[in-house]
Amino acid sequence: xxxxxxxxxxxxxxxxxxxxxxxxxxxxxxxxxxxxxxxxxxxxxxxxxxxxxxxxxxxxxxxxxxxxxxxxxxxxxxxxxxxxxxxxxxxxxxxxxxxxxxxxxxxxxxxxxxxxxxxxxxxxxxxxxxxxxxxxxxxxxxxxxxxxxxxxxxxxxxxxxxxxxxxxxxxxxxxxxxxxxxxxxxxxxxxxxxxxxxxxxxxxxxxxxxxxxxxxxxxxxxxxxxxxxxxxxxxxxxxxxxxxxxxxxxxxxxxxxxxxxxxxxxxxxxxxxxxxxxxxxxxxxxxxxxxxxxxxxxxxxxxxxxxxxxxxxxxxxxxxxxxxxxxxxxxxxxxxxxxxxxxxxxxxxxxxxxxxxxxxxxxxxxxxxxxxxxxxxxxxxxxxxxxxxxxxxxxxxx
Amino acid sequence: xxxxxxxxxxxxxxxxxxxxxxxxxxxxxxxxxxxxxxxxxxxxxxxxxxxxxxxxxxxxxxxxxxxxxxxxxxxxxxxxxxxxxxxxxxxxxxxxxxxxxxxxxxxxxxxxxxxxxxxxxxxxxxxxxxxxxxxxxxxxxxxxxxxxxxxxxxxxxxxxxxxxxxxxxxxxxxxxxxxxxxxxxxxxxxxxxxxxxxxxxxxxxxxxxxxxxxxxxxxxxxxxxxxxxxxxxxxxx
Amino acid sequence: xxxxxxxxxxxxxxxxxxxxxxxxxxxxxxxxxxxxxxxxxxxxxxxxxxxxxxxxxxxxxxxxxxxxxxxxxxxxxxxxxxxxxxxxxxxxxxxxxxxxxxxxxxxxxxxxxxxxxxxxxxxxxxxxxxxxxxxxxxxxxxxxxxxxxxxxxxxxxxxxxxxxxxxxxxxxxxxxxxxxxxxxxxxxxxxxxxxxxxxxxxxxxxxxxxxxxxxxxxxxxxxxxxxxxxxxxxxxxxxxxxxxxxxxxxxxxxxxxxxxxxxxxxxxxxxxxxxxxxxxxxxxxxxxx
Numbered sequence: 062x063x064x065x066x067x068x069x070x071x072x073x074x075x076x077x078x079x080x081x082x083x084x085x086x087x088x089x090x091x092x093x094x095x096x097x098x099x100x101x102x103x104x105x106x107x108x109x110x111x112x113x114x115x116x117x118x119x120x121x122x123x124x125x126x127x128x129x130x131x132x133x134x135x136x137x138x139x140x141x142x143x144x145x146x147x148x149x150x151x152x153x154x155x156x157x158x159x160x161x162x163x164x165x166x167x168x169x170x171x172x173x174x175x176x177x178x179x180x181x182x183x184x185x186x187x188x189x190x191x192x193x194x195x196x197x198x199x200x201x202x203x204x205x206x207x208x209x210x211x212x213x214x215x216x217x218x219x220x221x222x223x224x225x226x227x228x229x230x231x232x233x234x235x236x237x238x239x240x241x242x243x244x245x246x247x248x249x250x251x252x253x254x255x256x257x258x259x260x261x262x263x264x265x266x267x268x269x270x271x272x273x274x275x276x277x278x279x280x281x282x283x284x285x286x287x288x289x290x291x292x293x294x295x296x297x298x299x300x301x302x303x304x305x306x307x308x309x310x311x312x313x314x315x316x317x318x319x320x321x322x323x324x325x326x327x328x329x330x331x332x333x334x335x336x337x338x339x340x341x342x343x344x345x346x347x348x349x350x351x352x353x354x355x356x357x358x359x360x361x362x363x364x365x366x367x368x369x370x371x372x373x374x375x376x377x378x379x380x381x382x383x384x385x386x387x388x389x390x391x392x393x394x395x396x397x398x399x400x401x402x403x404x405x406x407x408x409x410x411x412x413x414x415x416x417x418x419x420x421x422x423x424x425x426x427x428x429x430x431x432x433x434x435x436x437x438x439x440x441x442x443x444x445x446x447x448x449x450x451x452x453x454x455x456x457x458x459x
Numbered sequence: 460x461x462x463x464x465x466x467x468x469x470x471x472x473x474x475x476x477x478x479x480x481x482x483x484x485x486x487x488x489x490x491x492x493x494x495x496x497x498x499x500x501x502x503x504x505x506x507x508x509x510x511x512x513x514x515x516x517x518x519x520x521x522x523x524x525x526x527x528x529x530x531x532x533x534x535x536x537x538x539x540x541x542x543x544x545x546x547x548x549x550x551x552x553x554x555x556x557x558x559x560x561x562x563x564x565x566x567x568x569x570x571x572x573x574x575x576x577x578x579x580x581x582x583x584x585x586x587x588x589x590x591x592x593x594x595x596x597x598x599x600x601x602x603x604x605x606x607x608x609x610x611x612x613x614x615x616x617x618x619x620x621x622x623x624x625x626x627x628x629x630x631x632x633x634x635x636x637x638x639x640x641x642x643x644x645x646x647x648x649x650x651x652x653x654x655x656x657x658x659x660x661x662x663x664x665x666x667x668x669x670x671x672x673x674x675x676x677x678x679x680x681x682x683x684x685x686x687x688x689x690x691x692x693x694x695x696x
Numbered sequence: 697x698x699x700x701x702x703x704x705x706x707x708x709x710x711x712x713x714x715x716x717x718x719x720x721x722x723x724x725x726x727x728x729x730x731x732x733x734x735x736x737x738x739x740x741x742x743x744x745x746x747x748x749x750x751x752x753x754x755x756x757x758x759x760x761x762x763x764x765x766x767x768x769x770x771x772x773x774x775x776x777x778x779x780x781x782x783x784x785x786x787x788x789x790x791x792x793x794x795x796x797x798x799x800x801x802x803x804x805x806x807x808x809x810x811x812x813x814x815x816x817x818x819x820x821x822x823x824x825x826x827x828x829x830x831x832x833x834x835x836x837x838x839x840x841x842x843x844x845x846x847x848x849x850x851x852x853x854x855x856x857x858x859x860x861x862x863x864x865x866x867x868x869x870x871x872x873x874x875x876x877x878x879x880x881x882x883x884x885x886x887x888x889x890x891x892x893x894x895x896x897x898x899x900x901x902x903x904x905x906x907x908x909x910x911x912x913x914x915x916x917x918x919x920x921x922x923x924x925x926x927x928x929x930x931x932x933x934x935x936x937x938x939x940x941x942x943x944x945x946x947x948x949x950x951x952x953x954x955x956x957x958x959x960x961x962x963x964x965x966x967x968x969x970x971x972x973x974x975x976x977x978x979x980x981x982x983x984x985x
Contacts, residue, residue: 148838148842155807156808
């Protein structure tokens with residue numbers, strides 16, 4: 062396998078190159094039955110990925126193995142196991158800086174071990190993708206689904222999208238490369254799913270054929286020159302200019318942080334197109350009871366919505382698909398008739414509740430209830446959500 | 460009254476193949492046109508330690524994820540789940556819904572008076588059979604116990620036929636499949652045992668089929684009410 | 697690509713300061729034989745490194761010049777560095793350089809090298825890591841050694857000044873036993889970490905310990921290390937560049953200190969794997985050395 066096998070029409074593994082629009086919206090699809098880990102392999106297979114670095118940690122290990130198989134099968138350019146997550150994310154940074162479309166995966170404690178890398182990623186404007194299969198954080202030791210770690214990532218300057226199920230993981234991880242690589246965006250993207258609930262759950266999913274793939278990444282359409290000695294070196298950022306202590310360097314650092322965050326905001330129009338909206342709503346449009354959630358919590362809220370409907374009670378589920386950038390405008394629009402907003406979450410701190418509350422501050426009359434919150438790997442049966450609804454509203458349950 | 464979606468909990472011991480069975484059950488249900496989802500318990504399962512898996516089947520889209528807290532059906536793969544409490548939920552039927560079903564793989568009746576009274580009070584039917592012996596008699600190995608349990612489940616449900624089970628089994632053993640280290644090792648043990656893959660599939664099918672007939676007959680005998688709506692009720696988009 | 701990327705755009709030439717024009721006109725890398733680059737260029741080639749922001753008389757600055765002058769293929773060389781005194785020099789260099797974080801320099805370099813090999817299968821691209829003893833041996837030991845285990849084709853240079861100098865003079869793993877520094881107010885209690893030996897047992901094809909007292913020797917070692925890394929696997933250079941400030945020497949005493957240590961803690965250590973030995977012979981035949 063060599064990059065030299067690539068032509069205008071085909072990538073190095075012989076897949077026909079197609080547009081993201083074709084791959085996501087137009088190519089005929091067939092039904093398959095698979096887990097989130099397996100579907101990520103299918104997505105990466107169709108993305109003309111140059112590089113991937115892996116490290117074992119439950120629950121993302123299977124997905125990382127499968128990307129390795131793609132390398133063995135000739136779809137991914139280079140792949141190896143790094144020494145630990147801090148090393149892996151640094152290796153990913155090296156790959157992406159040198160001009161590779163790069164993907165990696167991690168979970169829970171691995172995310173935190175690698176933490177210093179994430180703001181460095183965004184600061185260096187690399188468009189790599191981290192597929193985060195969220196898991197709890199120690200101590201005590203846990204490997205269970207719990208997305209507390211996402212709260213640590215919120216201010217890293219990386220984009221964060223949240224997929225609800227196996228199908229969304231497939232579509233999002235393809236769109237993620239495309240949006241992250243837009244020259245006016247060009248920041249890293251974290252595609253999050255709840256570990257196990259998506260990674261290890263087997264369900265039906267519609268996939269396009271695997272003989273088509275995205276066009277390769279063009280590192281020369283980057284706002285910063287790739288580190289490949291093919292371009293004049295970029296002097297201002299990847300060097301520690303701040304080591305020259307003066308007001309210019311302070312101002313540069315400050316404005317660069319603004320620029321990274323502006324770049325994340327500039328992804329919105331692209332994300333609206335490729336994700337078909339930053340939020341998706343289901344249920345009764347004029348409902349007074351609104352569930353705002355992301356990931357698996359949305360699924361659980363949909364079960365609750367269905368149970369409420371059986372009781373003749375209207376409700377609506379607002380699924381946030383991007384967390385960074387945060388869809389303020391869409392959220393406000395989707396909750397304008399709400400009297401009660403529930404934010405069910407799979408973590409103890411209620412980071413999404415904080416985001417929603419802050420976003421709607423002074424703009425809504427609705428009572429915002431940041432519950433139920435389940436953590437440590439517990440399930441969130443619809444019954445738990447219904448109980449919150451009956452306790453916090455004047456609607457009557459059976 | 461038959462339901463538009465049911466949840467099945469399968470407490471087992473690591474190595475018995477409950478995760479595989481849940482996977483095949485969901486695949487079979489998906490094959491005939493149901494909405495179906497399967498997942499394992501999210502833990503670091505070890506051989507002979509508690510291991511649990513779940514299948515959800517419905518005529519409506521299934522959103523619910525994770526462990527099944529309120530099951531319609533509980534399938535006990537090993538007596539030790541009950542006798543030694545090798546289970547994530549105690550008692551083993553915790554959370555079971557009215558009009559449900561419990562299938563227990565055991566050569567002796569393991570229910571206490573308290574268990575029996577409670578389950579009767581909510582109209583839950585219990586079937587206890589030695590499905591391990593069943594597997595040894597038909598397939599020649601206790602490793603096919605999960606197939607017997609699978610057949611038993613579908614015999615009791617009556618809405619997913621044998622060809623679908625065959626599809627599920629073939630899908631699992633003929634496709635390249637992602638499995639953890641332990642499962643992959645057991646797969647190769649099973650494969651060596653049967654020499655040829657088709658032989659393996661054949662024996663597994665025979666086991667599942669015989670168990671299917673057994674529970675189908677039992678369901679009639681005890682007048683088990685339909686648990687799951689027929690696939691003809693599936694919502695079409 | 698070529699050295700053209702380091703040339704001034706002709707459209708801007710008329711507004712460029714003479715200094716910048718000199719950089720190009722007087723550069724060592726264009727055209728003529730690359731093999732002839734070397735220490736002799738130091739006196740009159742501006743692009744090697746005219747200014748630096750280190751302390752006056754700092755041996756690190758001199759050592760970096762020797763290294764830049766000796767790189768066999770500077771226009772295709774990427775230098776990955778780390779936080780510390782060395783990171784102060786890199787904004788002054790016209791090569792592709794990356795400031796990693798602190799300690800992860802060999803991991804970043806691994807990603808870069810592998811990607812360049814993937815993207816440019818027909819080209820030679822050299823990746824050189826240059827970091828201090830804190831970055832290489834303390835906080836980054838895992839990443840340094842793991843890159844050796846993985847046989848990454850990169851050259852790792854440790855500028856060992858035996859102290860955390862940039863943060864104000866704290867003890868490092870490389871500080872000699874007994875030395876009193878900050879964070880070791882009673883003196884360091886364990887021995888200097890023999891990184892050059894760890895490099896050998898961890899799989900380096902080439903590991904050399906020396907001081908920067910003799911420019912030509914540094915240049916020769918650097919050139920050998922880069923050539924071997926290109927073909928065979930990881931190479932390691934452990935170079936003494938004393939912190940004259942922290943050990944209380946004057947600006948003109950660095951060289952004297954290095955010469956002293958040539959006979960002591962930095963007495964010659966050189967390991968060359970049999971494969972590397974054979975390869976160096978070939979290089980000599982081809983005039984690369």
